[in-house]
Amino acid sequence: MVHNAVAVSAPGKVLLAGGYLCLDRTYTALVFGLDARIHVVVRPIPTRRGVELSEIEVTSPQFQEAAWNYGYRLGGSGSGMSVTQLRMDADLHVNRNVFIETTLGYALSYISAITSPTITPASITILADNDYYSTPAAPAATSTQPRFRDFGVKLRKAHKTGLGSSAALVTAITAAVLSYYLPSKLFDLDSDRSKRIIHNLAQAAHCAAQGKVGSGFDVASAVYGSCLYRRFSPTILSKSADPGTSGFSKSLRELVEELPPHGQWNTEIHRDAVKVPKGLRLLMCDVSGGSETPGMVKKVLAWRQENPAEANEIWSDLHAANDSLAKELRAMAEAQDFGLERLRSCFTRIRRGIKIMSEKSGVPIEPAEQTELINACEAVPGVIGGVVPGAGGYDAISLLIEDREETVAALQKLFDGWNVKSEHSGKVSILGVRQDMQGVRVEQVDQYQEWLPPTSP
Ligand SMILES: Nc1ncnc2c1ncn2[C@@H]1O[C@H](COP(=O)(O)OP(=O)(O)OP(=O)(O)O)[C@@H](O)[C@H]1O
Numbered sequence: 182m183v184h185n186a187v188a189v190s191a192p193g194k195v196l197l198a199g200g201y202l203c204l205d206r207t208y209t210a211l212v213f214g215l216d217a218r219i220h221v222v223v224r225p226i227p228t229r230r231g232v233e234l235s236e237i238e239v240t241s242p243q244f245q246e247a248a249w250n251y252g253y254r255l256g257g258s259g260s261g262m263s264v265t266q267l268r269m270d271a272d273l274h275v276n277r278n279v280f281i282e283t284t285l286g287y288a289l290s291y292i293s294a295i296t297s298p299t300i301t302p303a304s305i306t307i308l309a310d311n312d313y314y315s316t317p318a319a320p321a322a323t324s325t326q327p328r329f330r331d332f333g334v335k336l337r338k339a340h341k342t343g344l345g346s347s348a349a350l351v352t353a354i355t356a357a358v359l360s361y362y363l364p365s366k367l368f369d370l371d372s373d374r375s376k377r378i379i380h381n382l383a384q385a386a387h388c389a390a391q392g393k394v395g396s397g398f399d400v401a402s403a404v405y406g407s408c409l410y411r412r413f414s415p416t417i418l419s420k421s422a423d424p425g426t427s428g429f430s431k432s433l434r435e436l437v438e439e440l441p442p443h444g445q446w447n448t449e450i451h452r453d454a455v456k457v458p459k460g461l462r463l464l465m466c467d468v469s470g471g472s473e474t475p476g477m478v479k480k481v482l483a484w485r486q487e488n489p490a491e492a493n494e495i496w497s498d499l500h501a502a503n504d505s506l507a508k509e510l511r512a513m514a515e516a517q518d519f520g521l522e523r524l525r526s527c528f529t530r531i532r533r534g535i536k537i538m539s540e541k542s543g544v545p546i547e548p549a550e551q552t553e554l555i556n557a558c559e560a561v562p563g564v565i566g567g568v569v570p571g572a573g574g575y576d577a578i579s580l581l582i583e584d585r586e587e588t589v590a591a592l593q594k595l596f597d598g599w600n601v602k603s604e605h606s607g608k609v610s611i612l613g614v615r616q617d618m619q620g621v622r623v624e625q626v627d628q629y630q631e632w633l634p635p636t637s638p
């Protein structure tokens with residue numbers, strides 16, 4: 182059976198408040214979906230009569246050497262669909278993309294567990310909105326650049342801006358592959374049930390691909406958009422069989438559809454709890470030379486474990502501050518009441534909490550360089566407050582500002598004259614992204630025509 186082409190996109194994220202805390206179910210995360218999306222198009226590969234192919238080719242045409250070909254086969258003893266990479270590059274190195282490979286394995290295994298489909302050969306194209314990466318070769322953001330820029334480098338050399346490309350990718354591939362192979366009576370991306378299936382399946386695949394169970398806020402916002410998020414218990418994932426082992430596909434279905442013995446996921450996603458008042462916007466700023474500090478999460482959690490009483494006090498204070506920011510934003514959005522001073526003080530409280538967390542754990546969550554940068558931004562008229570998003574560190578800041586051109590222009594002027602303060606930081610640039618409420622969605626295939634490579638028979 183030849184399927185019709187489908188296209189799906191999923192948004193990137195910014196964790197404005199709740200970094201580290203949201204790893205623990207006691208606390209929530211205030212996460213915004215962004216209008217930078219990862220788009221995935223699935224199309225049939227025309228086959229010659231009599232030639233049997235079991236191949237899925239994946240390309241990410243904005244990057245060099247970004248093509249992966251996979252063979253797939255239904256394993257015995259209910260072990261699900263095994264997905265194996267077929268070709269190697271000229272150096273005989275396998276150029277693996279673990280996120281794509283794992284996601285395909287999970288999605289096809291789930292499909293094989295709920296129906297007996299013929300998985301026909303397909304071509305998958307990945308297109309990332311330009312703000313996900315900034316490369317030295319890339320031209321400055323102008324209105325004339327193509328919608329999907331050629332980044333001119335290999336994927337591993339691209340400088341990520343921290344918008345959660347892997348979570349958006351895993352979510353979009355999962356949703357696109359299920360939409361492509363399953364009949365609409367079994368899967369319809371617009372239904373709540375299908376969204377939940379995508380969420381659970383993408384969380385499982387993303388954790389498997391990254392080799393660790395994070396809080397999952399990035400996958401949650403890729404599926405549902407901006408939300409107040411409480412994580413699932415990590416033990417939910419440890420109960421299922423491993424990919425490729427006997428009974429994997431049945432166990433995956435039980436996990437994804439929340440059937441016994443797995444039961445319900447305890448994730449909480451409150452979409453109505455997150456709002457940005459009219460006239461305000463989030464502004465994401467990338468620090469291009471900003472160094473990454475490995476092992477920050479491990480170090481913070483180790484400190485917390487050694488100092489539980491002190492840590493719990495800091496965590497509760499910070500949570501109260503995070504919560505007050507979410508409530509204040511919502512109250513202002515609903516009442517159209519511009520109590521900007523109250524919002525400003527929420528940011529001050531959050532930053533004070535993060536600073537204490539940084540100092541006590543010895544981890545540069547809001548390092549001195551970022552403190553100086555955020556302070557300078559907060560002094561610009563129209564800037565309400567700023568934070569280090571997510572895990573923090575040297576490479577980004579996020580601001581809440583009045584949505585006026587003068588405010589952005591004044592910040593641009595500040596960044597143009599901003600001197601690099603240490604070897605950890607560099608040039609600051611404003612990303613073109615804005616907050617977006619919408620999560621994963623079906624797209625019109627035609628709009629991508631110009632960027633789709635020809636499918637090889
Ligand atoms: N456009 C793309 N094409 C193909 N693979 C991609 C693309 N974008 C991301 N990936 C996959 O995701 C990986 C990056 O995932 P990683 O979790 O390190 O970054 P991220 O999700 O952007 O991180 P962060 O949470 O800091 O924003 C890449 O190595 C690649 O495997």
Ligand SMILES: C[C@@](O)(CCOP(=O)(O)O)CC(=O)O
Pocket residue numbers: 196199200201202203204343395396397398478570571572573
């Ligand atoms: C530190 C942590 O709470 C947030 C990490 O966020 P980001 O990847 O820096 O956006 C980890 C997590 O929630 O998985």
